[in-house]
Amino acid sequence: MTNDVVVAGAGPVGLFLACELALAGVRPVVLDRLPARSGEQKANGLVGQVVRLLDHRGLHQPLGGTPGAPQPIPRFAFAAFPLELHRLDANPLHALPVPQHRIEEVLEERARELGVTVRRGHELTGFTQDGTGVTVDLHGPDGAERLRTRYLVGADGGRSTVRKLAGIGFPGVTSTDPVSRVAHVLPPEGIRGTENGAYLLPGCPTPFHPYTHTRTDHGVFVLAPLGPDTVMIATMEWGGPPVDPQSPLTLDELRASIHRVTGADVELAPAATPGRYTPRRTVGHNTRLAERYRDGRVLLVGDAAHVHSATGGPGLNLGLQDAVNLGWKLAAEVRGWAPPGLLDSYQQERRPVGERVFMHSQAQTALMSPGPAVTALRALVGELLAHDDNLARIGALMAGSDVRHDTGCPHPLAGGFAPELDLGGSRLAELARTGRPLLLDLTGGGLGLADLAEPWKDRIDAVTAEPAGPAGPAGALLLRPDGYVAWACTPDRADREGLDRALRTWFGEPLG
Structure with missing residues (x-):
């Protein structure tokens, strides 16, 4: 039997793509090399236009637990600058604090409800394509296997096997700085709150506002309470002591980094919350964009097509919108009604969005780095953000709501994401x-x-x-x-x- 589409990768992007294909009447099969969902915490939530997109699919309430339309968030951060978005008449930025393992759980439940086959413990090892389809080689619990499919989509992450086997280049820049460290820990003793909601660390006069980056003279510090028994703590350092990138991050190493960045000495103990972060270190930034998103009947989506800094949380906003852009176009091709060039418009529309995320994530990293020249530049950017029109522009950039596709229609709404409308009893x-x-x-x-x-x-x-x-x-x-x-x-x-x-x-x- 020839499958309609095989999706390699059962992360959020691969699962969401499978849901989109199934909604459009296409039969996808999702493969993943892991025997079960890992449960590892990789992201703390969803930021940007994707929140409204998930509302369009009825997934906002299952993920967020609140009925009704998504509501904009009053504050966010850009390069450790506070974005006071509540000042805006039209706030463009939404967020949904939900851990990635829960996102995967909800999306897999939805995929199975729609009849999607998810085959875990099956690793893609090779493929060949011809004019009518792709033959996929797998290794699963019962050994080697082959599948025939009309299209193959790589949603298998930044080290994508599909991309490598397709011979698609992945140019970009890899840096050795900064070194980022993050862990979920018990609320440390000695940290106290202030009247305006900030936190003070023992021996450090700098107030740290939760859920945002705070730049110091020596790096960046983040503190985010995630519940009564769990706090996420993270640091970013430039020019710190050498590290072995292959060694696991210890809490003692994170504690030393906190001291270098903030001057505070904080005792750390691991949180016991299920799905917490394994302490994790990232050395430098890897910014890469696939040369093309399509090679014949093989396509790339999500991190398989782009990797970038996580500053501002753009990853799932970018990847899940890749999936929904590709889903209906690929389904149209499979079902036989796609107009000429529709499937190619996936790359034409989404690759520039990836480039834009690269721009703002790299700009944020540069603006958080230490040094007097950066401090002077931050003073200027801070003045610009005091004006609401600039604040709105940066808010839209972080949300991805400034994306406009060329649809050939002159109306000001054409090419943008649909506005929220109350239609008298329905939305x-x-x-x-x-x-x-x-x-x-x-x-x-x-x-x-x-x-x-x-x-x-x-x-x-x-x-x-x-x-x-x-x-x-x-x-x-x-x-x-x-x-x-x-x-x-x-x-x-x-x-x-x-x-x-x-x-x-x-x-x-x-x-x-």
Whole structure:
């Protein structure tokens, strides 16, 4: 039997891609070399546009535990600068504090509900491709095995076997500084809170605000309470003592780093919380971007396509949006209705976003490094962030909400992620749960667009609604499955020719 798609890697990105493919009527198989989910803590949450994307799939409440629309966060950080986002009339940044092992658990549950086959303990060892598919070589519990698939997707991380076997270059820059150390520990004795919510370390006058980077003269310190019995503590150092990158990080080494960075002597003991970090050290930064995201019938997604600094938490925001961009396009190709060039638009749209994440993550690292020249530069950047327009720009950069795809439509909403709309009893995000393209007439049917979409009824949902309260930002929206607006018009004029062109550009020729 030939499978529709084989996804190598059962991390959050691979599992989410499998869910997207299954929603679109495609049969994916997910492979992972580990016999079970590791449970290791790799990320503490989700930051950015991805939070609203998960709301579009009904996953915000299972992950966050709160009903209703995601709410922007009042504060965040950029390069150890506080971003007071509550000052903005339109705050673009959302976050969801949920550990990665829980993200994987929820996504795997959803994938299995959708009929996805997840085969753990199966390691991809090779593949060959031809004009009709890919033959995948595996090693599993019963030895060697082969699968035939129409497409193969590498979601297997920064050391991607799929990328290497495909011969796709992974150029970039590797640095030896800074050295980052992080662990989950019991709340240390001697740390005390202040009236404004900051913390003071014994012997150190600098207040450290939780959940954010604080730059000192010697590095960066982070303290994040994760519960009554667990605190995450992290440091970043430039020019510190040499370390063996292959040796495990000990709490004594982290304690010494805290002392060098802050001047404080803090006793550390491991937290007993399930899923806590194994103390971890990262030497330098590895910033790399795949030369291409596609080689014939083999594609890359997530960390297999890009690795970068974790500063600002952009990894899952970038990777999960890779997955949703690729999912519907690959499904269209498998099901036979994709217009020419649709699958290639995955790289055209997502690779520049990866480059933008590289830019801001490297800029943040540079702005946190020690030295008087950086201190002077920070003074200037601090002045710029005092102005709301600059604050909004950086907030949108961190969220990824400044991404605009070229859809060929001049409406200001076209190419961006759909706005949150209250449609009088339902939200736009709730209408997007099916993962199908959506033509939304916001005039209560006054534009008469449903007949134009009728020939695409096998792949597009046409909905008539009216926003609650004031008139909406558009008369009608054509939404792609990834939540981005392919076409929009004003309430008083429906560009029917433009809509027909957008339908054919993104969703192929109609039935018949």
